[in-house]
Amino acid sequence: MKGGSVEPVQAEKKLKVSKSTGYSSIRVKKETRRKILQELSRVNKKNYGKKVRVAALIEHILNKLTETDIQLLQEGSLSNGDKFQRNYEKFVAQYGAIPKDEYLGLILRASQETLLQENVATTPSMSVRG
Numbered sequence: 001m002k003g004g005s006v007e008p009v010q011a012e013k014k015l016k017v018s019k020s021t022g023y024s025s026i027r028v029k030k031e032t033r034r035k036i037l038q039e040l041s042r043v044n045k046k047n048y049g050k051k052v053r054v055a056a057l058i059e060h061i062l063n064k065l066t067e068t069d070i071q072l073l074q075e076g077s078l079s080n081g082d083k084f085q086r087n088y089e090k091f092v093a094q095y096g097a098i099p100k101d102e103y104l105g106l107i108l109r110a111s112q113e114t115l116l117q118e119n120v121a122t123t124p125s126m127s128v129r130g
Contacts, residue, residue, distance in 0.1 A: 023055070 028036075036054060043052045078086070088103050 036057070040052065040054055040057050043057060084104075088100060091103060092098070
């Protein structure tokens, strides 16, 4: 060291060498995990062969997924507000634009009429005997 200058010492960073396993984790509810492991246990009740892995079970189930299943899952994920918005947009496309509040009024009137009709249909008629 000449002239009193100090050279900065760079610490060598340890590189983390990750082994590429091809696996990744996903978060599921505990009940879902329990059901998957229960089914996997049923699948693995056999006398011969390797154990079936969770990934193979899930992949097999995913391959069986139909368009109907997808539509049911999508419909099940909609809130009442989402359904209202979807129906409102269909109404506007078919009949023209009206305020949402007016559309809500139409729905409520139709609903009340249906309830009244059901109530009249289920109410026993009263007959007067003389």
